[in-house]
Amino acid sequence: MLGAAATAYGQNPPPGGYPPPGGYPPPGGYPQPGYPPGGYPPQYPGYPAPGYGYQTGDPVSTGLEMGFLYGTSAAWGIGTGIWIDSEAEVKDPGIAIIAPVVFGAVAPLGVFLVDRFAFEEGMPEGMPSSMSTGILIGAAEGLGIAGIQYAAADCPEPDADPPICDEWGFKGLGRSVFVGSTVGLGAGIGLYYAIKPAPESNVLISSSLVWGTLIGSFFGGGASNIHDEPEFGWGRTNDAVSRGGMIGMNVALAGAIGASIAWTPSWEGIGWMWGGMAIGMAGTTPIYFAYLADKELDPRRGLIAQGIGGIVGLAIPAIVVAPKKVGIGAAAKQTEVARLADRPVTLTSLGLMPVVNGLGAQASGLW
Secondary structure, three states, rough: OOOOOOOOOOOOOOOOOOOOOOOOOOOOOOOOOOOOOOOOOOOOOOOOOOOOOOOOOOOOOHHHHHHHHHHHHHHHHHHHHHHHHHHHOOOOHHOOOOOHHHHHHHHHHHHHHHHHHHHOOOOOOOOOHHHHHHHHHHHHHHHHHHHHHHHOOOOOOOOOOEEEEOHEEEEHHHHHHHHHHHHHHHHHHHHHHHHHOOOHHHHHHHHHHHHHHHHHHHHHHHHOOOOOOOOOHHHHHHHHHHHHHHHHHHHHHHHHHHHOOOOOHHHHHHHEEEHHHHHHHHHOOOOOHHHHHEEEEEEEEHHHHHHHHHHEEEHHHHHHHOOOEEEOOOOOOHHHHEEEEEEEEEEEEEEEEOOOOOOEEEEEEEO
């Protein structure tokens, strides 16, 4: 008769069985050679010490992800200091450098303190990049709004000293970027708790800001045609490019956030998407030879072809390159059952075991 026991380091015989030579083992089994006092087996990587459970929280963010947040927070602090100097109209360089240096140091220090003391093991994976992404989105929105205002501003008395214009100027630009980036930080934190995007998803969202702005600007520039409305001239293109870039950025941003709910790209996929957009835009540049041959055509229409090339270049890698995960909740933490299921069963020992009216065998292992 052959029997198998599930106990890892010692098995009493069933009722009626015969004790092994030397009597029954003590509770917990005999310590095996090389084990520390108390009979516990040596600890393997990833297994808890006796009496402690597995860690069931979210994975901790990596140093690279934290570096992303440190960099964006430092940029936010420096930009805030420069804006404060512009509001205060500080002219002395020795004084003007104080605010950017102080804010540029305090912001990363605040990130360090939160990471160190607000979380037991550090910020969870996805949170630092979500915060960084929020800052970048807000800053991009503020910059885009200021750019549209500048392009559409009128100067009723441009020859005055100084020129009289209704544009915001640098102060308005600083206010717009500061408000946008600060609100974006809060939105990034909300994004993390709403869908818990993976770092790859946050990089995709950040990249969409550049992709959408470039493609939208190309479409906007291509839509402005001096031959259809010659009285506007090339000045019309500035407004069209600004508005097109703003629209394209927000369309791409919405698409990237929506896709991140059920689709997590791989790092390879993101890299190929950058390369695909560049190849698509560069590959459509020969279209301008047609405009050189016919002077009656407006070469700005070629920008539309380049925008389409960029979209195709982005779409192909997104479809072809295998993503990291697919499905609702793809970026959510892995469950304890799934983590245990991924571990292989390790056989540690084989031995004989007495059973009723016979001799059996027992196997010990780790799982």
